[in-house]
Amino acid sequence: LGLFLVSASMEGHTWDFVVIGAGVAGITVAHQLHQQGKSVVVLEARDRIGGRVHTETVLVNDKPLIIEHGAQFLHGAQSNTVLKFLKHEKIKINTLPGPDWEDENILDLLHNGKHLETKEKEEYEELCRVVQEFLWDTRRNFMLYPDEEDQSLASVVETWKEIFCATQQERDWVDHIIHCNTTSDYGAEPYSMSCWHFDSDAEPLGGDLFCVDGYQNIFQRFADGLEVRLNNVVEKIDYSENMGLDYKARIITEERDEYFAQCGVIVTVPLGVLKSRAISFSPPLPEKKTSAIHRMGVAHLNKAWLVFESPFWDTSKRIFENLSESGKTKLSAVYYTKELHPNHNVLLLFYGGG
Known part of the structure; x- marks a missing residue:
């Protein structure tokens, strides 16, 4: 009684938590869960982590030039909560001229x-x-x-x-x-x-700071040891009750891969993705959440x-x-x-x- 068979594909794709999106929020929450001993997989649609943090190094006259396509500065040299982590990880930072x-x-x-x-x-x-x-x-x-x-x-x-x-x-x-x-x-x-x-x-x-070797270094350190799967576009999250199996949700990607979350799914995709309804939810999200998504601008x-x-x-x-x-x-x-x-x-x- 209560016995059920687990397919081979389900065994390889079952986790305590599935995190959708490898931006700052997704990598941070996955890092914290991993530290607590939870099994976590992060599914990211792009071919990189970082979300709006995107560092690229290009060569100009044979000299490296670090380009920050997205977020760039750390605001608050006196009280930014990231500073403790930067010092612990020995990530080199510098100060911009003047108080701001x-x-x-x-x-x-x-x-x-x-x-x-x-x-x-x-x-x-x-x-x-x-x-x-x-x-x-x-x-x-x-x-x-x-x-x-x-x-x-x-x-x-x-x-x-x-x-x-x-x-x-x-x-x-x-x-x-x-x-x-x-x-x-x-x-x-x-x-x-x-x-x-x-x-x-x-x-x-306080004033403004920047990472000498690129902002994305911060999140690369957070991602160390995590199971991050790039180029995985999530199409559907099924969190219906009484599914008959011992998991909370099933996540289906564009390639028809399935991931199973035993404890929960954490969705950290950009607001624009939610507004476009690129990901379908079953059952649909509560009206309170969809209304908030609709009202907020990008x-x-x-x-x-x-x-x-x-x-x-x-x-x-x-x-x-x-x-x-x-x-x-x-x-x-x-x-x-x-x-x-x-x-x-x-x-x-x-x-x-x-």
Whole structure:
């Protein structure tokens, strides 16, 4: 009674836990379960681990150049929780100049490619201060009065410009400042940002750090000893009750392979994958979860690396902000990455929004 046969294929694919996705969350939770003595397999659709952490080393003039396609900096030199692990693993890190990348000593302001005159620079810096105060007051007011109807940040900014901006140049500069403070950080346009929730994320104390040999080294260390199976695209997760077998879920891949989880499945795929319904669930996910997935947005923040034989810019600066004539440029700032790439002349460009 209660006896059942286990197929050979099931024996080879049965685990305590099956983790879907080998990004930061997936590798971290698999690492923790592995340390607790659980049997774990990680299924990753791509041909690499790391998710949005993607380090690539290329040769330029026979010299290695480390390119971070995704996440790059460790924020909070004083209190980042990753630092303890980095020191234990002896992963080499370095500090970026100044308390942060917005330090005025490393910032160079340009207008259509030319340096601002002293008077213009002072006017712009004062406008920056005023806009920063306005953004903070907007966020604080919506926190103090939560019953107020939410608005997009863009609508509030447009109203503010009509009242306080006397010239087209001021309006253009405000657009640029808003872009630098919101779109470049969050990858989303102001019209899609909530006045209730924008700028509500917390950041650790201290300046910014980076991994000298690449960010992905951190997660490669976490993945050591784990069973990670790349190029495994999951199509279905069946967690129906009373399946008649001693496991909680069955996972089916694009290649029709089956994996069986005796304790549970941990899904760590990107939000965009869930929104596209690329993975089917049986039974379907609860309405509360699907509703949350539907409501949440996915922003866009792209990077481009430009490598030059020799610098044509002021190498004492690290950031170049270009104030375009229209104020509508998506390219708000260019970063000179001397500390990241001491053997190369590299400019890093961020492009945010849609």
